[in-house]
Amino acid sequence: MSKKKGLSVEEKRSRMMDFFYEKKDFYQLKELERLCQKEKGITSMSVKEILTSLVDDGIVDTDKIGTSVYFWAFPSKASQNRKRKIDDLSNKLQEVKNKKQALDEAIAKAKVGKEETQNRTDILAELASKKDERQKLASQLEKYRECDPEVLEKIKKETTTAMEAANRWTDNIFCIKSWIKNKFSFEDSVIDKQFGIPDDFDYVQ
Incomplete structure (x- = not known):
């Protein structure tokens, strides 16, 4: 047993x-x-x-x-304790709801910025085009390295102009990212993912 x-x-x-x-x-x-x-x-x-x-x-x-x-x-105290716990839990639940609402509002504001996605896409496309143009100009420069100095000077100027234009667009994009980061406290990786900005995006050197 x-x-x-x-x-x-x-x-x-x-x-x-x-x-x-x-x-x-x-x-x-x-x-x-x-x-x-x-x-x-x-x-x-x-x-x-x-x-x-x-x-x-x-x-x-x-x-x-x-x-x-x-x-x-006494049972009365137990009842009071239960009521106090319920009140505490209710307050915590309300705090969580308030935080959720604040996050929902922040997300909603962030989504408003996505209305400009097409514009940013156009900017990135133009930046890529400028990079390609710069690469082509650099190739041409290599071909004419031993040719007419006037041609070389012209190509150098065009290359410089293209690079400055590309970096201006790059600067604009970094300014927009900084504004979004400060406004909504988003990480760089989140902003890059949302707007299709590549990981190696940087100024043209």
């Missing part, structure tokens, strides 16, 4: 609270050790430990009167 399993800590705590709520009276430790064992099956050896845990959690009240220490717990 298997040995009867003892009560768990939670079962002991629950039974001791039932005892207090049923009796609605004040008790000393010695009385609780005797009565809880007799009426609730809690061994007297564990009563002090369970009682201490309930006092630490603020579920059972205690006070010293003269040389005696008394313990008690």
Whole structure:
């Protein structure tokens, strides 16, 4: 025949609270050790430990009167504790809702900026075109390196003009990114992903 399993800590705590709520009276430790064992099956050896845990959690009240220490717990306090927990949870829930609303509004504002996506796409396309043009000019420059100095000078100027134009567009894009980052606290990677800006996007050197 298997040995009867003892009560768990939670079962002991629950039974001791039932005892207090049923009796609605004040008790000393010695009385609780005797009565809880007799009426609730809690061994007297564990009563002090369970009682201490309930006092630490603020579920059972205690006070010293003269040389005696008394313990008690009334159902009304348990009801108040439950109400207080419900109020705390309700406040936390409202805080979460407020944060969610703020995030939703920030996302909505960020999406407004996406209306300019086509414009940014055009800018990036023109920038890519300028890069290609610069590459072609650089190739031509290489071909004419030993040719007419006037032709070389012209190509150099055209290359410089193309590079400056490309960097102006690059600067404009960086300014827009900075504004979005400061306004909505988005990371660079998020902005790049949203507007299709490549990872190696930078000024033309």
